Amino acid sequence: MHVTKNIAIIGAGIAGMDAAIHLSELGHKVTLLEKEHKTGGNLANWDRLFPSLTPATEILDPLQHKLSDRNIDLKLRAEIESIKKERNVFLLRTKNYGEFSADAVLVTTGFKLFNAEKKEEFGYGIYDNVITSADLEELFKKHEPVVTASDKQPKRIGMIHCVGSRDEKSGNTYCSKVCCITGVKQAIELKQELPATEIFCFYIDLRMYGPKFEELYREAQEKWGVQFIRGRVSEASENMDGSIQIKAEDTLAGRPIKMNLDLMVLLSGMVPSEGTKEIMAITGMERASNNFVKPLDEHMNKNLTATEGLFVAGACTSPMSATDAISDARSAVAMIHQYLMNSPVNI
Amino acid sequence: MKTEGKKNIWAEYQKEIADDHYFYARSCIRQSFFPGSEAVFIKIIREVLGLDIHDEARQTTCTGIGYHSDVIPVETTMTVIARQLSLMGETGYKNLVPSCITSFGLYSEIFNTWHHFPETLEKTREHLRKATGREFEVPENIAHPSDIIFKFRHKIRSKAKHLLVNSKTGKPLRIVEHIGCHYAKMFPHKGVGGAEYPYVLAGMIEAWGGEVVDYPERRHCCGFGFRHYIVMANRGYSIANTKKKFESMEPYEPDAIVCNCPGCPMFLDRWQYAISEMEGKVYSRDGNGIPILTYEEMAGLVLGYDPWVIGLQMHQINSEPLLNKMGICYNPDEKYKGANGENLGTPEKPSVLNCEVCM
Numbered sequence: 001m002h003v004t005k006n007i008a009i010i011g012a013g014i015a016g017m018d019a020a021i022h023l024s025e026l027g028h029k030v031t032l033l034e035k036e037h038k039t040g041g042n043l044a045n046w047d048r049l050f051p052s053l054t055p056a057t058e059i060l061d062p063l064q065h066k067l068s069d070r071n072i073d074l075k076l077r078a079e080i081e082s083i084k085k086e087r088n089v090f091l092l093r094t095k096n097y098g099e100f101s102a103d104a105v106l107v108t109t110g111f112k113l114f115n116a117e118k119k120e121e122f123g124y125g126i127y128d129n130v131i132t133s134a135d136l137e138e139l140f141k142k143h144e145p146v147v148t149a150s151d152k153q154p155k156r157i158g159m160i161h162c163v164g165s166r167d168e169k170s171g172n173t174y175c176s177k178v179c180c181i182t183g184v185k186q187a188i189e190l191k192q193e194l195p196a197t198e199i200f201c202f203y204i205d206l207r208m209y210g211p212k213f214e215e216l217y218r219e220a221q222e223k224w225g226v227q228f229i230r231g232r233v234s235e236a237s238e239n240m241d242g243s244i245q246i247k248a249e250d251t252l253a254g255r256p257i258k259m260n261l262d263l264m265v266l267l268s269g270m271v272p273s274e275g276t277k278e279i280m281a282i283t284g285m286e287r288a289s290n291n292f293v294k295p296l297d298e299h300m301n302k303n304l305t306a307t308e309g310l311f312v313a314g315a316c317t318s319p320m321s322a323t324d325a326i327s328d329a330r331s332a333v334a335m336i337h338q339y340l341m342n343s344p345v346n347i
Numbered sequence: 348m349k350t351e352g353k354k355n356i357w358a359e360y361q362k363e364i365a366d367d368h369y370f371y372a373r374s375c376i377r378q379s380f381f382p383g384s385e386a387v388f389i390k391i392i393r394e395v396l397g398l399d400i401h402d403e404a405r406q407t408t409c410t411g412i413g414y415h416s417d418v419i420p421v422e423t424t425m426t427v428i429a430r431q432l433s434l435m436g437e438t439g440y441k442n443l444v445p446s447c448i449t450s451f452g453l454y455s456e457i458f459n460t461w462h463h464f465p466e467t468l469e470k471t472r473e474h475l476r477k478a479t480g481r482e483f484e485v486p487e488n489i490a491h492p493s494d495i496i497f498k499f500r501h502k503i504r505s506k507a508k509h510l511l512v513n514s515k516t517g518k519p520l521r522i523v524e525h526i527g528c529h530y531a532k533m534f535p536h537k538g539v540g541g542a543e544y545p546y547v548l549a550g551m552i553e554a555w556g557g558e559v560v561d562y563p564e565r566r567h568c569c570g571f572g573f574r575h576y577i578v579m580a581n582r583g584y585s586i587a588n589t590k591k592k593f594e595s596m597e598p599y600e601p602d603a604i605v606c607n608c609p610g611c612p613m614f615l616d617r618w619q620y621a622i623s624e625m626e627g628k629v630y631s632r633d634g635n636g637i638p639i640l641t642y643e644e645m646a647g648l649v650l651g652y653d654p655w656v657i658g659l660q661m662h663q664i665n666s667e668p669l670l671n672k673m674g675i676c677y678n679p680d681e682k683y684k685g686a687n688g689e690n691l692g693t694p695e696k697p698s699v700l701n702c703e704v705c706m
Contacts (some may be wrong), residue, residue: 117355120543126352235543237563238348240598245563 004029005340008092008102010080010279013041014322015314015329016108017063022333023106024070028340031100032067033078033092035275039064041110042315043322047140050178050185050321051212059322083283085307104309104336107285107293108329109275111315113268114164114172122160122266127238129154132163133182133267136190146193146263149242154197154262157190158246159183160233161203165269165319174290176269176319180206181213183267184220191224199226200259202233202248210321229257236264270319283310293317303332311336348561353544360531360541364498365488369400370440372431372454374447375408377609377641383658385446387647388492395506395650396499400444403434411449415573421460422474425467428457429475433483443486444495448608451491452529455537458485489537491530493607493642497539497547500554508651511557513602514674519558520602523637524548525592525615527608528568548605548642555649564595570618571610586625589618593630593637600631603638603669605645612639612662620663623699634701636664648675655681660691665702 005028009016012034020030038044046056067074079095083105090102116124116132124130128149139146148154161183165176180203187199206228208214220226231249239245244261272280272292280287285305288294293316296304303311313332314325369392377384392400410427413419435443445451461468468485475481496503511520526545531538540546543566549559568575570589575581592615596604606612616639623629623636631637639662640648647657654675659666660682670677683691696702 117352120356120541123352125355126349126544128348235566237565238561239563 005103006031006101007104007106007336007340008033008090008100009106009108011035011041011108011110011275011314011316012039012074012076013108013110013314013325014043014059014063015110015325015332016041016106017067018326019106019108019313019329019333019336020072021063021066021070022330023336024072026333026337028337029071029073031073031075031102033075033080033094033097035078035080037076039067039074039076042112045134045138045141047137048185048189049323050181051210051216053185053189056322080279080282083279085309088309090309103340104311105283106311106313106332106336107276107279107283107316108312108314109279109316110273110325111270111276111292111319112273114170114176114271116163116266116268118170119163119167119266121235122163122233122264123236123238123244124266127236127244127264128242129238129244129262130236130264130266133179133186133265136186136265140186140189146190148262152262153194156198156200156259156261157194157263157265158233158244158259158261159187159199159201159265159267161201161206161267162232163266163268164271166204172269172271172290174319175207177207177209178319178321179267179269181208181210181216181321183265184208184213184217184226186265187226188216188220188224191220191226199224200261201226201228202231203228204232205230210323231257270315272316276316279316283307285310285312288318290318292319303328303335309339311339353546356544357540357546360536360539360546362490362494362537362539363488364490364494365442367398367442368440369398369442369444369490369495370435370438370486371400371402371492372406372409372443372445372447372450373402374445374450374609375412376613377446380609380613381641381644381658381661383647383656383661384641384643387652387657388446388496388643390652391503391643391646391650392495396502401438401440403438405434406431409445409447409450409453411447411453412573412577414453415449416577417574422470424453425457425460425471426474426478428454429471429483430479430481432486433475433479433481435486436482436484441487443489444492445489446492446609448491448527448529449610451489451537452533454489455534458489459534461485491547491607493530493547493551494539496642496646497550500551503646503649504554507555507649509649509673509675511552511555511645511649511673513672515672519556520669520672521560521599522552522557523560523562523565523596523599523601523604524552525565525569525604525606525608525611527606527611530607548607551642551645552605555645560596560599560601562596562599564592567592567595569606569608569611570614571608576614585614586618586621589614590622593619593622596637597630601637602672603640603645605640605642607642612641615639616663620697620700623697627699629700631668633668634699635668636700638662638664638666638669640666640669648673653677653681655684664700
């Protein structure tokens with residue numbers, strides 16, 4: 001006999017939404033709590049996805065549509081004050097939705113982009129023609145032209161990889177995984193919009209780990225003429241005309257480079273979202289050395305935590321792509337269902 | 348450029364600067380390069396701000412030049428610094444104020460090393476004891492003199508006789524600031540405003556009515572670089588670095604350059620002359636070159652000290668165009684006279700720099 005269980009999911013990004021839909025399909029009652037006024041998380045701000053250049057709406061719209069279809073109680077602007085476990089039941093107290101109980105809790109609070117202002121030497125927030133990958137994506141999403149601060153078409157654009165990733169100075173020694181391919185994708189999109197513009201990508205090394213990533217990287221070079229320079233940019237300054245002077249090293253050619261850019265795009269890495277940090281503090285979930293949530297183990301029990309019945313999925317546990325976040329959410333769904341059906345889940 | 352963004356960064360790099368009772372550690376080279384600077388700093392502290400500063404006669408070098416030229420081992424440096432601190436403790440002071448940026452950087456580096464590797468502190472105590480029989484304590488506060496001038500910049504403004512303003516047009520003078528590599532590049536939190544957009548000199552310029560010029564090669568070394576200059580074979584590299592800075596700042600037409608470090612004003616000043624003689628190139632429209640000031644000299648001018656008392660005659664690039672813009676009265680006949688009125692001798696006229704603008 002199937003018994004309906006209550007599950008609380010915290011965070012309505014793609015991982016939370018996808019998990020809610022699948023748990024609901026398995027017959028469970030889901031309360032989906034989102035601190036913002038809308039669902040979709042970071043993906044809602046993105047235009048197209050790598051490597052297929054699929055519009056983000058093609059992923060988000062069906063998820064949002066299915067959310068309203070199912071037996072899912074979506075609570076927006078939800079502020080969680082405490083989560084306590086008594087016997088096998090979790091009691092969640094919220095600021096604006098009162099108290100309710102759940103048999104299991106799934107945390108999908110995700111990531112936020114590294115604040116590029118912290119890499120002071122690049123001048124984000126100071127120099128007029130320095131933007132982030134998120135700013136560029138917003139321009140793409142709004143179908144606005146990519147122009148300089150003085151409204152001119154840029155003749156040369158530089159894309160700086162690993163901003164706030166693999167960087168001891170910013171305190172993040174880990175790789176954010178998705179910025180390399182994001183840089184390749186955005187470089188191609190820029191070339192599609194501005195064929196005459198030179199695009200330079202400055203990278204440490206390119207981590208094309210996913211299916212069709214390497215192919216896209218080759219396409220960027222062969223079809224679109226994007227130039228990849230292996231070397232880090234050490235500093236950026238603003239010229240009198242507002243263009244950006246950068247200093248870097250081409251480590252393959254073994255020589256320093258000084259170059260002027262009309263626009264500089266910083267490929268910001270991923271850090272735990274504020275929601276992830278808050279939930280870690282509320283639940284006492286362990287923090288990994290990269291500041292994301294530390295799962296019970298990284299191999300067989302990636303969705304489990306030290307508290308039975310408290311699960312994690314998506315980019316609150318580590319940087320990952322949208323595709324990986326969806327896979328991880330589905331893995332968590334299987335674990336939660338098993339747990340609620342009184343089967344052992346910890347292998 | 349968005350100043351608001353810089354302000355956000357400045358807010359993150361605030362440091363504690365002692366209010367009073369300073370132990371002054373002199374620079375090895377400033378007293379021969381720009382001898383009025385340290386003297387005017389002491390005057391400002393005592394006479395203008397009414398504070399206490401101790402100028403210790405028994406002090407020595409911190410070894411900075413030798414250390415950064417790789418001729419003095421760090422253990423020796425630590426022991427010499429320990430002796431300085433011993434003198435400070437003996438005189439009852441706890442707030443160290445090293446005049447030189449390299450000293451400031453070196454003291455900060457050594458204190459940091461002692462903090463992270465306490466065994467090196469114990470070893471240094473042992474070395475100093477064996478060498479001199481002395482003991483020492485790590486200071487409660489370390490601040491560069493520019494930090495102190497920055498701290499009291501508004502008080503100085505309230506007593507200002509002249510501002511960094513063109514007295515004829517009323518427009519702010521455009522000032523390039525150069526903080527020196529060893530001020531904050533090693534320890535950004537030890538410098539006011541951090542390393543990328545330092546505020547220590549910019550804050551003075553703003554407070555005294557000037558406009559800060561930011562230019563692409565602002566962060567670049569002045570050309571001193573220790574081994575770049577001290578090893579004679581590298582001097583071409585030294586002047587090439589300085590030239591790079593001038594070429595970058597030239598389009599902004601600065602009225603002056605203000606420096607934080609003993610070496611920087613020397614190189615930005617003397618190499619302007621050298622470049623003019625070598626290439627016939629001068630980086631100001633009037634042909635005079637861009638006047639260089641130390642921050643103490645700048646504060647001294649603002650407070651109305653006589654330019655020749657604060658040592659501006661020791662500059663290769665004449666300061667008179669700047670003095671004229673600021674509306675400062677001076678007696679050209681006094682320029683090359685010593686404190687006792689004796690004529691010190693007039694320097695030979697350079698072949699390219701236009702000295703007529705000074706008359």
